Amino acid sequence: MMDEFEAIRPYSDAEVPAVMSRLLSDQAFLDVLARFRFPRLAEPMGWLLKPIIAKRLRLEFSGINSVDALQDKIEPYVDRTVERATDGITYAGLERLERNRAYLFLANHRDIVMDPAFVNYAVYHAGMRTPRIAIGDNLLQRPFVSDLMRLNKSFIVHRSISGRREKLAAYQVLSAYINHSIRQDNESVWIAQAEGRAKDGDDRTDSAILKMMHMSRKDESFAEALSALRPVPVSISYEYDPCDQAKARELYTRASTGSYTKAPGEDDTSIALGITGYKGRVHVQFGQPISQASEDAKQLAAELDRRILAGYRxxxxxxxxxxxxxxxxxxxxxxxxxxxxxxxxxxxxxxxxxxxxxxxxxxxxxxxxxxxxxxxxxxxxxxxxxxx
Structure with a gap:
């Protein structure tokens, strides 16, 4: 595994058994599972439930020693969770993609966890390899969350760095990692079209994200570097957004006071509500891969916007x-x-x-x-x- 990506890359197959073992000894993780599975009993009976859950999971996941095997094992659980909170999932456009090629999935962003989960769902059920997923470090406050995400092909975007030089260095590594994934490893990548969810429903691509992709490829023109990544515009449409009330409150607060400060644990609440809340119907539309990117980042962003917005159901x-x-x-x-x-x-x-x-x-x-x-x-x- 390449050392330069050590701090951000997903876990490799060789690391799966040790990380699984660590997870199943993590009291905070077992606590979350107990609350999810037995909401009423978790508080008074947690001391008894947690060892039972850990033992059952150790048995169920024994012998799992690769990321693909782990994804195959958890897929039925993911499917059930994904399907339980919807009135049906549809997807279209995957026939435009070649099965053994890697792509850069650039998607609109409405939900922290479910956006990449629905893309994964569509890709997995079409018999293609699931993408590596970009996730902000602001969502990885607890070690077990970081472990879970990196086991599931997530790589880390360092958003909480404040110094300009440090930020630049972090984006350079991120750029190199995304290029390496698609061009050397032949592994697709999912990334949101902009940082943060489009809380006002206005899905727009941030051209800075496109420029970041070029940072590690300065020997090539912007158009060459981006075309090599084969960007695929992805439109994810939720009939209903489980977090719409919270988003309305935030937008109102910003409009009336000029700012909004998140309450402690607000991201956790949004994640939980986004996963379990009612969504109605969900549609994922995969657009035509862009083979000839524009030489101008803003023009490419505008083209992606047109395709993502037109593909929205x-x-x-x-x-x-x-x-x-x-x-x-x-x-x-x-x-x-x-x-x-x-x-x-x-x-x-x-x-x-x-x-x-x-x-x-x-x-x-x-x-x-x-x-x-x-x-x-x-x-x-x-x-x-x-x-x-």
Missing amino acids: LFPVHYLAYAMWADRDPQLQVPDARAMFDRQEIATAEAEWSKRLAACPAVQQPWLVLQYAMPVRNQYRIKAGLPL
């Missing part, structure tokens, strides 16, 4: 939200939801949407509406040939 709730949005675009011919979907689908969406609006304080409601209306505006602007 709009559900009835999006049209319902757009119809009541104060900032509707008068230039756009957006049809009424009733012209797009059948009566039963509309009735189901209206019931769920009313419930969400009722749960949201009146002053925060415009920010809830915004999250669902924005993808409609963006997609219809593309259809009309208007600038985004």
